[in-house]
Amino acid sequence: MNLHEYQARHILKTAGIPVPDGDVASSPAEVEAIARRLGKGVVVKAQVHTGGRGKAGGVKLAKDPAEAQSVAGRILGMQIKGLTVHKVLVAPAADIASESYAGIIVDRSSQRPVVMVSPAGGVDIEEVVAKTPEKIFRHAIDPRFGLLPHQAMGLALKLYPGVEQARKAADILQRLYQVMLSTGASLVEINPLITTLDGGVEALDAKIVVDDNELDRRPEIAALRDASDEADSERRAREANLTFIKLEGDVACCVNGAGLAMATMDLVKFYGGQPANFLDIGGSSNPQKVVDALSIITADPNVKSILFNIFGGITRCDDVANGIVTATKQLKFSLPIVIRLTGTNEKEAMEILTANGFNAGTDMDEAVKQAVALAKQAA
Ligand code: GDP
Ligand code: MN
Numbered sequence: 001m002n003l004h005e006y007q008a009r010h011i012l013k014t015a016g017i018p019v020p021d022g023d024v025a026s027s028p029a030e031v032e033a034i035a036r037r038l039g040k041g042v043v044v045k046a047q048v049h050t051g052g053r054g055k056a057g058g059v060k061l062a063k064d065p066a067e068a069q070s071v072a073g074r075i076l077g078m079q080i081k082g083l084t085v086h087k088v089l090v091a092p093a094a095d096i097a098s099e100s101y102a103g104i105i106v107d108r109s110s111q112r113p114v115v116m117v118s119p120a121g122g123v124d125i126e127e128v129v130a131k132t133p134e135k136i137f138r139h140a141i142d143p144r145f146g147l148l149p150h151q152a153m154g155l156a157l158k159l160y161p162g163v164e165q166a167r168k169a170a171d172i173l174q175r176l177y178q179v180m181l182s183t184g185a186s187l188v189e190i191n192p193l194i195t196t197l198d199g200g201v202e203a204l205d206a207k208i209v210v211d212d213n214e215l216d217r218r219p220e221i222a223a224l225r226d227a228s229d230e231a232d233s234e235r236r237a238r239e240a241n242l243t244f245i246k247l248e249g250d251v252a253c254c255v256n257g258a259g260l261a262m263a264t265m266d267l268v269k270f271y272g273g274q275p276a277n278f279l280d281i282g283g284s285s286n287p288q289k290v291v292d293a294l295s296i297i298t299a300d301p302n303v304k305s306i307l308f309n310i311f312g313g314i315t316r317c318d319d320v321a322n323g324i325v326t327a328t329k330q331l332k333f334s335l336p337i338v339i340r341l342t343g344t345n346e347k348e349a350m351e352i353l354t355a356n357g358f359n360a361g362t363d364m365d366e367a368v369k370q371a372v373a374l375a376k377q378a379a
Contacts, residue, residue, distance in 0.1 A: 001209070001210045001212055001215065001220075001222075001224075001227055002049040002208075002210075003207075003208040003209075004021075004024075004048075004049070004087070004211055004224075004226060005026040005045065005046055005047055005089055005205060005206055005207065006022065006087070006089045007208075007224050008188075008206035008207055008208040009022065009089075009203070009206045010191070010206065010379055011179055011183060012175075012176075012179060012203055012206050015176075015178055015179045015182075016175050017172050017175050017176065017179075017190075017200060017203050018168075018172070018200065018201065018202045018203065019203045019206070020092050020094055020202060020204070021091060021092055021093045022038075022089050022090060022091030022092070023037075023089070023090055023136050024047065024087050024088070024089050024090075024168050025070075025072070025087065025088055025090055026075065026076070026086060026088075027076070027085050028069045028070070028072040028073045029048050029069065030063045031044060031069055031071075031072035031088060032068060032069035032070050032092055033065075033092050033214070033296040033345050034068075034090040035062065035064070035065035035068035035069070035090055037265045038090065038091075038092050040093070041058060041061060041062065041063050041064070041090060041092070041093040042061070042062050042068050042090050042092055042093055042268060043060070043061050043069045043090075043092075043093045043094070043143035044059070044061075044068055044072050044075055044088050044089070044090055044093050045058065045059045045060075045075075045088060045089040045090075045091070046058030046059065046060060046078065046080055046085040046088055047085065047086070047087040047088060048079045048080050048081075048084075048085055048252070049083060049226075050080055050083060051191075051207070052080075052081070052082055052124065052201075054122075055141055055307075056080045056081070057074075057075075057078070058078065058080050058085065060074075060075065060171075061093050062093075066196075068090065069172070070304065071179065072088055072090075073361040075218070075311065076088060077296065079375040088229060089287055091373050093353050094194060094196060094202065094204055095196055095197045095198075096194045096195075096196070096204070097194070097195045097196060097197050098119075098122040098195045099122035099123075099192035099193070099194050099204075100117065100118060100119045100120070100122075100182055100192060100193050100194075101116070101117060101118040101119075101120065101121035101122075101128070101189075101190070101191045101192065101193065102115075102116075102121075102159075102169070102172065102173060102176065102189070102191070102193045102343055103116050103117075103125070103188065103189035103191065103207075103209075104141075104177060104180050104187070104188050104189075104192045105187045106177055106184065106187070106211075107140065107187045110140040112140040112142065112143065112182060112210070113140075113141045113143065113177070114138055114139065114141070114378050115136070115138065115139045115141060115147065115152075115155060115173060115176075115225075115334045116138050117136075117137050117155045117156070117158055117159055117169075117173070117212045118135050118136045118137065118159075119135060119158065119159050120135045121191055121192040121193060121194075122191065125189075125191060126142075135153055136338075137158040137163070139151055139154070139155055141177065146174075146177060147173060147177045148153050149170065149172050149174070151204070152170035152171075152173040153166060153167070153170040155169075155170070155173060156168075156170040156173060156283045157167035157263055159193075160195070160201075160299055162313045163369075164199065165199065165201055166193055168200070168201040169193065169201050170211045172193065172201065174204070176188050176190065179208070180289060183208055183210055183214075183218070184210055184211050184214025184215070184217075184218055184221065185208050185209060185210050185211065185214075186210070186211045187204075187207065187208070187209040188207070188208050189206070189207040189208075190203040190204075190205065190206055190207075191205055191207070192204050192205060193211055202283075204268065207288075214338055231246050232299075232318075233246050233277075233299060233300060234246060235293075236295075236296050237296055238278075240289070240292035240293075240373065241282070242279060242281060242282065242289065242292060242293055242296070243258065243278070243279070243280040243282070243291075243334065244277060244278065244279045244293075244296065245276070245277060245278040245279075246276075246277050247265075247275050247276055247277050247278065247301070248274065248276075248302070249268070249273065249274025249275045249276045249302070249370050249374045250271045250273075250274060250275040250276055250302050250303055250304040250305070250378075250379060251274060251275055251276055251278075251303075251304070251305055251306075251307055251372055251375045252267050252275075252277055252283060252298075252303045252305070252306045252307065252335075253265060253268065253275050253276070253277060253278070253279055253292050253307050253309065254279055254290070254294070254295040254297065254306065254307065254308045254309070255279060255280060255281070255283050255308075255309045255310070256280065256282065256311065256315045256320075257280060257311065258280045260309060260311055261278055261279065261280045262278075264307070264309045264364075264368065265278060267358060267364065267365070267368045268307070268368055268371070268372060269302060270368075271368055271369050271372045272376075273368075273371070273372030273375055273376070276300060276302055276303045276305070277297065277300070278299070279293060279296075279297070281293050281315075282315075285316050286319060286323075287319055287320075287323035287326055288323070290311055290320055290322075290323020290324055290326075290327055291321065291323055291326055291327040291330060291331075292320075293323075293327075294306070294323075294324070294327040294328070294331060294333075295327065295330075298331055298333040298335060303335060304335065304375035304376075304378040304379055305335060305336045305337075305338065305371045305372075305374035305375040305378065306319070306335055306336070306337045306371070306375065307333075307337075307338050307340075307367060307368065307371035308337065308338070308339040308340060308341065308367075308370075309340050309364060309367060310339075310340070310341040310342075310343070311341075311342060311343050312341060312342065312343025312344035312345060312349075313343060313344060314344075315343075315344065316344050316345045316349075317341045317342070317343060317344060317346045317348070317349035317354060317375070318345040318348040319320035319345075319348045320341060320349065321341070321348075321350075321352040321353050321360075322352060324337070324339065324353070324358065325352060325353070325356045325358075336371075336378075337358065338359055338370045338371040338374065339353065339359070339360035339361070339367070340362065340363065340364055340367035340368075341360060341362070342362040346362070
């Protein structure tokens with residue numbers, strides 16, 4: 001789950017990291033009032049779950065409340081990378097002396113949280129990694145000890161040669177690691193981490209991505225979710241307890257188990273198709289789950305064929321078959337369905353499906369080939 005900048009800034013501030021004041025607003029009039037209260041030049045920043053807002057025109061400086069209001073009128077409602085701006089952050093315009101980057105990510109290859117800093121901040125960090133990797137400095141944190149003061153200082157000195165500013169940055173890095181632990185984040189990022197003209201070090205932007213698996217035990221973080229920024233299909237899937245990720249292709253996949261779902265998507269690609277989604281209907285699939293899954297899948301206009309791939313272990317194939325029958329009666333869609341199921345109660349499932357006019361097989365390759373061919377025919 002992504003947090004908005006204004007939410008992430010608040011968390012950083014609470015953790016003792018210097019962050020400029022600021023407030024969030026959803027109308028130009030509110031922006032004007034906040035700018036008046038802040039009492040000097042402000043920056044108005046689009047609150048959407050994507051980076052590169054600066055480049056897209058979603059971050060603008062304004063010299064007085066009137067200009068802030070008119071700038072906000074242009075930013076509110078604009079689209080950035082397909083997302084509509086509903087809220088803006090208004091903050092005092094900072095006097096920037098330098099911009100650098102500081103972030104911590106959960107790194108799969110080292111299996112640890114890795115701190116990354118770069119003096120080349122303010123720009124897309126992926127770009128820095130690709131073009132000037134020598135400007136990135138990393139340290140893998142041993143979670144038994146955390147980020148120790150000398151380690152933080154070593155990184156901070158890569159950003160600032162002066163010891164005063166390096167001390168401030170080291171303190172920020174250590175606090176950032178605490179934020180990562182306390183929010184259950186897979187990524188915490190400050191870009192840019194700035195130095196001000198009077199020598200301060202401040203977080204001007206903040207990004208926190210929370211690991212969804214951490215939300216159950218952190219209701220206060222879960223409450224920060226902005227459902228208006230989620231794809232409709234993903235929200236409905238979450239509410240139905242399905243693991244669903246929308247993709248760009250046209251072969252919808254309805255699978256039990258994350259591993260089989262990944263293998264199914266691989267095979268769809270192998271046979272020249274493009275999966276429309278990742279969907280894991282879970283281990284114990286009662287028929288209602290299949291109905292929910294099909295209703296989400298069929299709402300996507302890109303979908304041209306539907307592929308069921310079920311390996312019955314705990315999941316009973318007859319449950320899935322009943323779900324398919326119920327769903328197709330309820331939802332009345334005309335998309336072709338290819339069904340592969342094998343394992344627990346396979347025979348019962350085949351009987352249910354045959355009695356209701358469906359074909360089903362047990363061969364995964366055959367099913368995937370068919371589903372890809374049907375999608376191509378329809379396209
Ligand atoms: P992003 O483009 O979505 O990452 O948004 P950022 O919050 O990082 O803003 C992009 C850029 O706008 C920053 O790198 C700064 O150069 C600039 N910027 C943001 N806030 C301020 C500010 O208060 N004062 C000034 N002068 N520039 C700002
Ligand atoms: Mn940024």
